[in-house]
Amino acid sequence: MRKSIRKYKPEAVPDAKLDRILEATRGAPSGKNGQPWRFIVVRNKTLKEKLVPACRNQSYVAEAPVVIVGCAVEEESYQKQGGYMKSWPLDLAIAFTHLILAATAEGLATCWIGAFDESEVKKALDIPDKFRVVGLTPLGYPAENPPHKNRKQISEIVSYDKAPAK
Numbered sequence: 698m699r700k701s702i703r704k705y706k707p708e709a710v711p712d713a714k715l716d717r718i719l720e721a722t723r724g725a726p727s728g729k730n731g732q733p734w735r736f737i738v739v740r741n742k743t744l745k746e747k748l749v750p751a752c753r754n755q756s757y758v759a760e761a762p763v764v765i766v767g768c769a770v771e772e773e774s775y776q777k778q779g780g781y782m783k784s785w786p787l788d789l790a791i792a793f794t795h796l797i798l799a800a801t802a803e804g805l806a807t808c809w810i811g812a813f814d815e816s817e818v819k820k821a822l823d824i825p826d827k828f829r830v831v832g833l834t835p836l837g838y839p840a841e842n843p844p845h846k847n848r849k850q851i852s853e854i855v856s857y858d859k860a861p862a863k
């Protein structure tokens with residue numbers, strides 16, 4: 698089962714694995730099939746190290762052989778999701794989930810990084826203004842095997858034929 702990994706082996710990610718992961722990511726659904734996503738595959742050591750301070754000094758970001766940065770083009774997304782919102786954060790989250798699950802199936806590890814400063818990530822990778830940075834993940838072979846984190850019970854999160862009690 699997938700879990701977040703925060704220690705990585707230096708071993709490279711084989712290109713064939715990376716290609717299959719990106720292919721699974723490409724197949725994600727999106728609002729009106731807008732596919733407003735772009736993925737920056739960062740393998741250069743200097744660039745990876747520049748990302749660490751941009752990610753609140755989470756040093757394992759640079760430990761993995763690959764970091765993937767998920768970006769969105771707002772205007773390519775569905776503009777009236779639910780009648781009130783733009784779909785790009787959802788589209789990116791779904792695509793990133795495909796990426797993370799495909800990586801797990803390949804025996805690779807990831808950790809969704811949401812604690813980052815968008816302007817610092819943009820500066821580190823020279824990303825133009827028109828893109829929004831939605832999330833990052835290191836990608837590599839795990840060098841730790843932490844226990845699974847606990848989850849709420851099904852009875853706490855699912856209700857049948859009625860609204861949640863709380």
Ligand SMILES: Cc1cc2nc3c(=O)[nH]c(=O)nc-3n(C[C@H](O)[C@H](O)[C@H](O)COP(=O)(O)O)c2cc1C
Nearest residue numbers: 699700701702703755808809810811812813845846
């Ligand atoms: C939107 C989002 C942002 C997250 N940001 C971070 C982060 O910046 N650093 C980190 O170490 N983990 C981050 N995580 C991982 C969560 O802490 C982790 O998924 C959660 O504790 C459950 O653990 P598990 O993924 O091992 O099941 C993030 C997860 C999500 C979905």
